Amino acid sequence: MTAVANRRAFLAGTGGLTIGLTLPLGGARAQAMSAPLQPNAFVRVGTDGLVTVIHKHVEFGQGPATGVTTIIADEMDAAWDQMRIAFAPANDPLYKNLAFGTMGVGGSSAIRESWMQMRMAGAAARAMLVEAAAKRWGVPASAVSVANGVVSSGKRKAGFGELAADAAVLPVPQNPTLKTPDKFVYIGKTFAKVDSKPKTDGSALFTQDVRLPGMVHAAVRRPPAFGATVKKVEAGAAKAIPGVIDVKPIPSGVAVYARDTWAAQRGAAALEVDWDLSKAETRSSAQMFAEYSAAARTPGRQVEASGDAAAALAAAARKIDATFYFPFLAHGPMETMDYVIAKKGEGIAVHAGSQFQVGEMRAICGVAGVPFEKSELIQHYAGGSFGRRATPVMFDGTEAAACARAYGFAAPVKVVASRENDLTGGYYRPMTVHRVQAGLDGAGSIAGWDQVIVAKSIMKGTPFEAMGIKDGVDGNMVEGANDTSQYKIGNFRLGQHLMDTKVPVLWWRSVGHTHTAFVKETVIDELLTMAGQDPVDGRLALLKHERAAGVLRKAAEISGFGKRAVKKGRALGVAVHESFDSYVAQVAEVSVGADGLPKVHKVWCAVDCGIAVNPDIIRAQMEGGIGYGLGHALYGEITLGEGGQVQETNFDKYRSLRIGEMPDVEVAIIDSQEKPTGVGEPGVPPIAPAVANAWRKLTGKAVRRLPFAHGDNS
Structure with a gap:
């Protein structure tokens, strides 16, 4: 079995289902949720003419959100400025990586795995808009054309939004006709990334940006050598730091809870910990x-x-x-690993830039002791990865879950790794x-x-x-x-x-x-x-x-x-x-x-x-x-x-x-x-x-x- 096949086999073993959706670009959320035309899991056409692409991969700067939007826009013959993106819910049946069998991306697979799937999604939406126009105007579908977001036949014209409701009641074509490469409008050409503006004006949400009412911040003091465990903790100096609320042991070390991240990290540094090094890696x-x-x-x-x-x-x-x-x-992404976890009914809500959405949520929910079917992943942009967000044991997410559980889910808990934790914490x-x-x-x-x-x-x-x-x-x-x-x-x-x-x-x-x-x-x-x-x-x-x-x-x-x-x-x-x-x-x-x-x-x-x-x-x-x-x-x-x-x-x-x-x-x-x-x-x-x-x-x-x-x- 090749290495790529090995990675696919690993990912295929992380199945599960959670529900959640976050739409990072200004009015895209309401538009997508109420869009009348939803021909498949990836395309939403609203009455305002905006087309929202439901993006199933994490976006940490490598550009797949723009890539899949380009593919769909081309097959729809949409105008580039009417395209929007939204992050998909953690849902394997709808949004699994076709190469892996579960949601997630790795091995540079985002576009190569999505290529035909996104083309079919865009072509199906286009065919339904064309059919809706043909019925409205009493002409054959072959007499209807689409260009730059405008559907036309002779002198008659209509935007996508005008036809969305009519198209929504039509059957979805299972084998829509795809363009030949010589007809591509966007594919092969350069366009600004769809997330450039929100990342420039600050409206793009990263987990670092999340602020919830009553939220506390946690930092983890980890062992000085890999494999060491906690013998004894003296927390007096940590608790004396203004803003520190509590100190709790967790499997990977000791968690310090505070009113802000800086206080939590200062508290973690101030802990006096007696470590058991008997099973630690002590070789240089x-x-x-x-x-x-x-x-x-x-x-x-x-x-x-x-x-x-x-x-x-x-x-x-x-x-x-x-x-x-x-x-x-080390990987050294600009955004260190970070999560916000809050109780939500019988489950939890998790804010993260998750690379393996379903597998990670399943692992997090397992540590938190809640059903993953009742829990929600709220996906955000991530500030880099280079592989760091793709641990086989989902370590960072489960560490955050341990912090939230140790705190009794008494408040939303935000866990942000310090740069020191990131560089000395392995992986x-x-x-x-x-x-x-x-x-x-x-x-x-x-x-x-x-x-x-x-x-x-x-x-x-x-x-x-x-x-x-x-x-x-x-x-x-x-x-x-x-x-x-x-x-x-x-x-x-x-x-x-x-x-x-x-x-x-x-x-x-x-x-x-x-x-x-x-x-x-x-x-x-x-x-x-x-x-x-x-x-x-x-x-x-x-x-x-x-x-x-x-x-x-x-x-x-x-x-x-x-x-x-x-x-x-x-x-x-x-x-x-x-x-x-x-x-x-x-x-x-x-x-x-x-x-x-x-x-x-x-x-x-x-x-x-x-x-x-x-x-x-x-x-x-x-x-x-x-x-x-x-x-x-x-x-x-x-x-x-x-x-x-x-x-x-x-x-x-x-x-x-x-x-x-x-x-x-x-x-x-x-x-x-x-x-x-x-x-x-x-x-x-x-x-x-x-x-x-x-x-x-x-x-x-x-x-x-x-x-x-x-x-x-x-």
């Missing part, structure tokens, strides 16, 4: 890296193999034997070690490749282990490195070790591809250099897929790779990778910065993600992925020190890319008629190896450890 990062590195020297469980890698390597004329080290990484990208042995034969061709990957499994030890691990193999760990990856290598073996640690780990933007792409693309680059081959031409000769070759050619073309003189003191590095069914190639122009680290001047990026629903969003996601990936490649590292305590407690130590360090980025989108594929994550994997390959040209040193700032690569 250095100790774990040593254990992982030792494991990488042994074959591990075989993931897959072809040919005889051992024999080929034994006979190889020249070889590489390299060990790669990747640290724990990191797993620490990972790779060992690769690869060699060339006498003719300079790749003779063999043997790779071992060592990390903690994201799925092992969770309720979804059986779904995420098949035959002892965690697909998330090896995606992008296995035999389905992009190069033709005849003698190949891949092994895996699943390690144990109490440090919680989680999907991180582009998951396993964040490290497998780096290893694959830097080793390939070294082998090509060893064989005296051009980095682009050599890759083109090895690539399995024409779409991968297409983006590589395009990135080379727009960057002038090998065709132009590069400024003195600079070098170009290239990488290409497929992830989430999309293909991305990047060329980075790099020099040695004043701090001794890579200074990236420009990145040329080519992406093939099928039909480009909104090119501007695709470019933005590539740019964002490049910035996110580059910042972590240069600086990102969560370190466990003595006693297993996390050293990076805020952004002063967990360094992000600064605006002045962001390179110029040029993005070319390959024209395609393939169905849309992922864009939220595929921009991340190629940037680090592209920079590392340029760095090796500049310095003569291959990069074996990230981040660059660790100091081993200069």
Whole structure:
């Protein structure tokens, strides 16, 4: 089973049903609730002519709300300024992700999973409006046309709102006619995001914005080491802080309740807690890296193999034997995890920017001790995620539920993680070690490749282990490195070790591809250099897929790779990778910065993600992925020190890319008629190896450890 299939299987196990609806854009709520024309779960047409798209995915900045609105508007032939969005209720039968079987989004699936569903929804609404007009005017439907939100036949015209009530009584077409691509009006063109205005004028609601009557604020003091528990709490100093109301133990630590978040966080810091460390993770990062590195020297469980890698390597004329080290990484979204939970009848109302709406509500209600059928999720915008809002055990939501329950639901409880809690609380990208042995034969061709990957499994030890691990193999760990990856290598073996640690780990933007792409693309680059081959031409000769070759050619073309003189003191590095069914190639122009680290001047990026629903969003996601990936490649590292305590407690130590360090980025989108594929994550994997390959040209040193700032690569 592939890693994507594993994630889908995990999500399919989180079924349930709760009821709730929040409409974030000004009058959209009342309009949608009273709209006469509701042909399906996704489209509402009001008598005022406004079209509300019921959006089933979380919107945390990656643009799916605009994407699905674009698809529906195009099939309806609506005017762009009449489109609105609303967040869907947590309802699996209506709003499940078709790839997962339950509500939620991940694996860059929002648009690729919604593509046909949204087209059908928009086309059905259009067909009903056309039929209503045809009946009103006594003409055949074929004589009626729609453009820019106006239905017409000859000189007769009507807006959507005028026809909504008539259309509402008509049967809903089950197989409406879809447009051919040459008729698209919005798809493939750039339009402002539907949430740009509310996010600019402050009307967009985030959980941070929620204020309820009588609401109290909670902050959680968590253990200093993962796996530690509370022995004894002395709360006197905390309770002496003005605004602090109460202190309660909860399973993950100690909750402090106050009149505002600042008082709650000060109270949590003032607690005197005696921790039981007997079952805690007390190893340092250095100790774990040593254990992982030792494991990488042994074959591990075989993931897959072809040919005889051992024999080929034994006979190889020249070889590489390299060990790669990747640290724990935090996600660091601007909005930390936050929830507001209030009692509502026999259930609860939960305010959140939930990524897995039904599964998370089911887990929250379980901890709260209330029926999820009687509870309501009020979905809000979320200020980023990068995987952080997608924990298999729904930890942050259940911690908030524990806080509300410990308080006896006496008032609405708002739980906001401090930045320190966010960075030291775990759910990191797993620490990972790779060992690769690869060699060339006498003719300079790749003779063999043997790779071992060592990390903690994201799925092992969770309720979804059986779904995420098949035959002892965690697909998330090896995606992008296995035999389905992009190069033709005849003698190949891949092994895996699943390690144990109490440090919680989680999907991180582009998951396993964040490290497998780096290893694959830097080793390939070294082998090509060893064989005296051009980095682009050599890759083109090895690539399995024409779409991968297409983006590589395009990135080379727009960057002038090998065709132009590069400024003195600079070098170009290239990488290409497929992830989430999309293909991305990047060329980075790099020099040695004043701090001794890579200074990236420009990145040329080519992406093939099928039909480009909104090119501007695709470019933005590539740019964002490049910035996110580059910042972590240069600086990102969560370190466990003595006693297993996390050293990076805020952004002063967990360094992000600064605006002045962001390179110029040029993005070319390959024209395609393939169905849309992922864009939220595929921009991340190629940037680090592209920079590392340029760095090796500049310095003569291959990069074996990230981040660059660790100091081993200069």
